[in-house]
Amino acid sequence: MKNRLKVLRAERNWTQADLADELEVSRQTVNAIEKGKFDPSLPLAFKAAKLFGLSIEEIFHYDAE
Amino acid sequence: MKNTSTKPKEKAYVVRERKASWWAALSGAAWGVSMGVSSVVLTSMPGSKWHFGIFLMLVTAGIGLIAIVAYIRLINALDEMQRKIWIETMALTFGLLWVAFGCLIILEKAEINYIDSVEIGLLAMLAAAGTVAGSVRMFIAR
Numbered sequence: 001m002k003n004r005l006k007v008l009r010a011e012r013n014w015t016q017a018d019l020a021d022e023l024e025v026s027r028q029t030v031n032a033i034e035k036g037k038f039d040p041s042l043p044l045a046f047k048a049a050k051l052f053g054l055s056i057e058e059i060f061h062y063d064a065e
Numbered sequence: 066m067k068n069t070s071t072k073p074k075e076k077a078y079v080v081r082e083r084k085a086s087w088w089a090a091l092s093g094a095a096w097g098v099s100m101g102v103s104s105v106v107l108t109s110m111p112g113s114k115w116h117f118g119i120f121l122m123l124v125t126a127g128i129g130l131i132a133i134v135a136y137i138r139l140i141n142a143l144d145e146m147q148r149k150i151w152i153e154t155m156a157l158t159f160g161l162l163w164v165a166f167g168c169l170i171i172l173e174k175a176e177i178n179y180i181d182s183v184e185i186g187l188l189a190m191l192a193a194a195g196t197v198a199g200s201v202r203m204f205i206a207r
Contacts, residue, residue, distance in 0.1 A: 024078050025144040038146045 002061045006034045008052050022051055078142075085135070085142035092132035093196070099125045100189070104182065147203060154199025158192055165191055 009019050020027040032038035049056045103121040172178040
């Protein structure tokens, strides 16, 4: 699954630690999600979408490969 | 978003995770120490060991139960990716333990080796190695 978390975070000048604090996860989890190494759960995806004021589909894209 | 105070206040979930980690590490270590001490004491103790043996068994089992609860709390305190790493670690640890135990049973049936305190100690060390491997993975993920 691909996502725009890194871009959205950069637009707001947030560090990974800032985003991790807002999502109440560790910084390494944010890093793993941004790199596509870990797919977030639905509640965490909703939390990110609410934080950025976007829908889940605008942040996360399903990638069959 | 950013904390402007000179001393940033830690978030509740970070404190909870750290506290759970310490409890898990300390209770696990306490169980290991209690097992070692109990084993040495009972081995070197002269005369009847019945009452003291039962007492030490209850003490080590109690500490072991505390350690189990501490590890369950640790898993609940972790975020979802950390939890995934720990569940994989537990699977690896228990898998290794079962395979090693199976090997020991085969060796015993073949009368090559007999399961005694040394082999049990090696199994405990194997479990500890699995836990350390998980901790290293968590550290690398940082």
